[in-house]
Amino acid sequence: MREDRPQSILTHLVELRSRIIKVALALAVGSIVAFFFANQLTAVLERPYYEANPENNLVSLEAGEQLGVLMRVAFFGSLILGSPVIFYQLWAFISPALTHRERKWVVPLVAVFVLLFVGGVLFGYTLLPQALRVLLNIFPDVQSDLRIGPYYSFVIRLLLAFGVTFQFPVFLFGAAAAGVVSSRQLAVGRRWAVLVIVIAAAVITPTGDPITLAAMTIPLYLLYEVTLLAVKYLLRK
Secondary structure, three states: OOOHHHHHHHHHHHHHHHHHHHHHHHHHHHHHHHHHOHHHHHHHHHHHHHHHOOOOOOEOOOOOHHHHHHHHHHHHHHHHHHHHHHHHHHHHHHHHHOOHHHHOOHHHHHHHHHHHHHHHHHHHHHHHHHHHHHHHOOOOOOOOOOEHHHHHHHHHHHHHHHHHHOOHHHHHHHHHHOOOOOHHHHHHOHHHHHHHHHHHHHHHOOOOOHHHHHHHHHHHHHHHHHHHHHHHHOOOO
16 A cells, blocks of 8 residues: 555656647647737737827837847737647646536636636727726826837736636536535625626726726626526536
């Protein structure tokens, strides 16, 4: 028994290394693809700034600042393009610990992970012009020529935050599948869910204006209700 345990741990470590290598390869390929389409990606990511602040420009004040932006854009693109591989490798590493019945959920859950992640990023992108409009006009007399490096850091962090936040229905569904919560508990706990969602939206959104806060809160609550229905009907079936 003592000999089998180290062997089991070693097997898991080898499996983990294999999954990490595959994720790294997916990110590398995604970065290369994103690098070749860097001009298109930067145009898309800069559009919200020029919509919110058409009279000003993005400026570069350091020699390596534009190269840093290019690396961030390539990495951001690799996360979007490689998300199916990343989520699949995560679930493939976990799947040996699941039963045959539970493994049937792997492919659907990976698909939902990817859709929610990309959907969250796209939704955050639609909020960017409004958020920037509020942030850049707090002091109307200040000229808002932003540095390109901090701007891209802000935008990419915000979009990734939306993508990650939109994953919560999967974890909620997983908790219900594991018997931690039931559809009845989720229905009764709607008020607490609303409170938690509002707090999370206030932390994630960069502005404190009610429009942006509501735009974040409403889809998250709708996702909660959709998850409640999925728990109620899919798990029962």
